[in-house]
Amino acid sequence: MARSRFLVAYDVADDKRRAAAFKVLHDYGDRLQFSVFVCDLTDREAIDLRRRLAEGIHHQEDSVVIVALGPSGNDIEETVETIGKPLTTRERSMVI
Numbered sequence: 001m002a003r004s005r006f007l008v009a010y011d012v013a014d015d016k017r018r019a020a021a022f023k024v025l026h027d028y029g030d031r032l033q034f035s036v037f038v039c040d041l042t043d044r045e046a047i048d049l050r051r052r053l054a055e056g057i058h059h060q061e062d063s064v065v066i067v068a069l070g071p072s073g074n075d076i077e078e079t080v081e082t083i084g085k086p087l088t089t090r091e092r093s094m095v096i
Contacts, residue, residue, distance in 0.1 A: 003040045005069040005079060010035050010053070012062040020056045021064070024049070030076070038080065040072035 008025060012018040012035075025031070028049050029039030041049060053064050069079055077086075 001042050003042055003072040004046065005072040006039045006041060006046065007032075007067040007069055007080070008037045008039055008049075008053075008064065009067075010057075010062070010064045012057060014058065014061070017057055017062060021053060021062075024052045024056060032080065038069075038076055 006029075008029065010018075010021045010025070012021050018035075022035075025037040025039070028041060028045060029037040031037050039045075039049065050066070057064060
C-alpha cells in the first residue's frame with residue numbers, strides 16, 4: 001500500500017481543542033516541533049486524519065495546514081531540512 005508524506009501544522013486557539021489536535025496527529029505521525037507533525041499516510045489514513053481534525057477544530061478560530069511532500073520512503077532528514085536542533089522521530093511498527 002503506497003504512502004505519501006505530509007507536513008501538518010496547526011494553530012488552535014483553545015487549550016482543549018489544541019490537546020485534541022495533538023492527540024489526533026500523534027496517532028498518525030511524528031512531532032517535529034510544537035505544532036508541526038510529519039505523517040506518512042495511505043490515502044485512507046489521509047482522509048481519516050482530515051476528517052478527525054476537521055471535527056475537532058473551530059473553523060472560524062483555528063487552522064490546520066497540510067502540505068503534501070510526495071511519496072514516503074525516504075528518511076525524514078532527506079525530506080525536511082532543519083537549522084539548529086536535529087529532528088528526532090520515533091520508531092514505528094505495524095501491529096497485527
